[in-house]
Amino acid sequence: MYTLYYAPGTCALATHIALEEAGAPYRAERLDFGAGQQRSPDYLKVNPKGRVPALVTEQGVLTETPALLAFVAQAFPAARLAPLNDPFAFARVQEINSYLCSTVHVAHAHKMRGTRWTDDAAAIEAMKRKVPETMGACFDLIEAEMIRGPWVMGEAYTICDPYLYTIARWLEGDSVDVARFPKVQAHMARMEARPAVAKVLATQG
Amino acid sequence: MYTLYYAPGTCALATHIALEEAGAPYRAERLDFGAGQQRSPDYLKVNPKGRVPALVTEQGVLTETPALLAFVAQAFPAARLAPLNDPFAFARVQEINSYLCSTVHVAHAHKMRGTRWTDDAAAIEAMKRKVPETMGACFDLIEAEMIRGPWVMGEAYTICDPYLYTIARWLEGDSVDVARFPKVQAHMARMEARPAVAKVLATQG
Numbered sequence: 001m002y003t004l005y006y007a008p009g010t011c012a013l014a015t016h017i018a019l020e021e022a023g024a025p026y027r028a029e030r031l032d033f034g035a036g037q038q039r040s041p042d043y044l045k046v047n048p049k050g051r052v053p054a055l056v057t058e059q060g061v062l063t064e065t066p067a068l069l070a071f072v073a074q075a076f077p078a079a080r081l082a083p084l085n086d087p088f089a090f091a092r093v094q095e096i097n098s099y100l101c102s103t104v105h106v107a108h109a110h111k112m113r114g115t116r117w118t119d120d121a122a123a124i125e126a127m128k129r130k131v132p133e134t135m136g137a138c139f140d141l142i143e144a145e146m147i148r149g150p151w152v153m154g155e156a157y158t159i160c161d162p163y164l165y166t167i168a169r170w171l172e173g174d175s176v177d178v179a180r181f182p183k184v185q186a187h188m189a190r191m192e193a194r195p196a197v198a199k200v201l202a203t204q205g
Numbered sequence: 206m207y208t209l210y211y212a213p214g215t216c217a218l219a220t221h222i223a224l225e226e227a228g229a230p231y232r233a234e235r236l237d238f239g240a241g242q243q244r245s246p247d248y249l250k251v252n253p254k255g256r257v258p259a260l261v262t263e264q265g266v267l268t269e270t271p272a273l274l275a276f277v278a279q280a281f282p283a284a285r286l287a288p289l290n291d292p293f294a295f296a297r298v299q300e301i302n303s304y305l306c307s308t309v310h311v312a313h314a315h316k317m318r319g320t321r322w323t324d325d326a327a328a329i330e331a332m333k334r335k336v337p338e339t340m341g342a343c344f345d346l347i348e349a350e351m352i353r354g355p356w357v358m359g360e361a362y363t364i365c366d367p368y369l370y371t372i373a374r375w376l377e378g379d380s381v382d383v384a385r386f387p388k389v390q391a392h393m394a395r396m397e398a399r400p401a402v403a404k405v406l407a408t409q410g
Binding site for chain 2: 048092098123
């Protein structure tokens with residue numbers, strides 16, 4: 001039995017959906033970010049980074065969304081969530097997830113987490129102002145180059161799909177109109193029609 | 206035969222070392238970042254992101270360091286660059302590489318690439334000022350939690366090692382004294398004693 005630590009609105013949603021799609025035995029443990037629970041001494045023992053997601057397994061704790069998504073795919077191969085036996089195809093999946101993690105998530109984080117990179121209040125405001133532009137540029141590339149359709153990798157649903165969906169949900173709050181990206185918008189609707197996604201969204205509330 | 210596009214001083218060094226360690230058939234193609242070659246029409250056809258590394262394979266182009274490192278490990282299993290058949294152990298490797306990519310590299314990028322996140326000159330200067338603190342905090346965590354020794358993952362040399370080495374080389378330029386991190390410093394020396402690393406450093410010049 002795994003324990004997934006998450007908070008609503010965070011990238012932990014991607015791993016939560018993947019666990020559900022895989023039929024993995026898990027329970028989801030919500031952290032209250034408003035109360036700073038991710039910085040509590042108890043949680044820092046689980047994840048010294050003070051962030052989510054963190055997945056407690058019998059072998060130890062795992063963090064970082066791209067690592068967790070590939071782990072779920074590899075640990076539950078029957079769910080066919082990644083092309084595990086084709087190094088090039090698996091690298092394509094990881095390329096998307098790495099881009100989402102290191103470029104798109106980071107662009108978004110400059111809206112609410114600017115204190116990670118500066119202590120200057122005016123600079124934090126300046127960063128916030130560029131978020132619609134940077135997130136828009138990321139999704140221009142995603143729309144043009146990365147979504148094959150109907151799923152990110154084409155006919156096969158993979159661990160790229162819950163991750164893209166999770167980050168696409170941030171566009172509206174980042175003042176980017178998702179209607180600019182028809183493939184992304186159709187992908188979101190397709191995701192929300194999946195029972196696993198509906199169940200996880202109901203749990204996260 | 207692969208073609209690796211790189212520029213000196215970039216994270217492409219990690220993939221370059223991994224290819225060399227794996228005994229992969231490749232040639233290394235240098236881009237002149239000073240002349241903006243990464244933004245040339247020809248290179249944008251290779252990698253629309255306008256960055257390095259990019260690895261041209263017979264099946265297509267791959268980008269993103271964590272994806273490339275796992276690809277090299279999987280495509281050349283005899284080199285034993287990752288625990289390929291153990292989902293948990295492989296996830297540990299990927300967890301480190303994902304942290305290096307999305308947190309440590311990003312912290313470093315706020316020194317020279319601030320225009321990615323703001324157009325405000327004062328904000329860019331404010332970001333630069335915090336880089337020694339953020340890079341120092343990342344390496345505090347790496348030193349305390351991530352290097353098992355002698356290699357990142359313990360006795361086995363893996364794809365985490367060239368990636369950590371590549372980023373640790375940026376510390377001095379980021380005004381962080383690597384002597385604060387004895388394990389990291391010893392790891393750098395151990396890396397530089399490897400023939401594959403020496404060969405790649407000589408090539409990149």
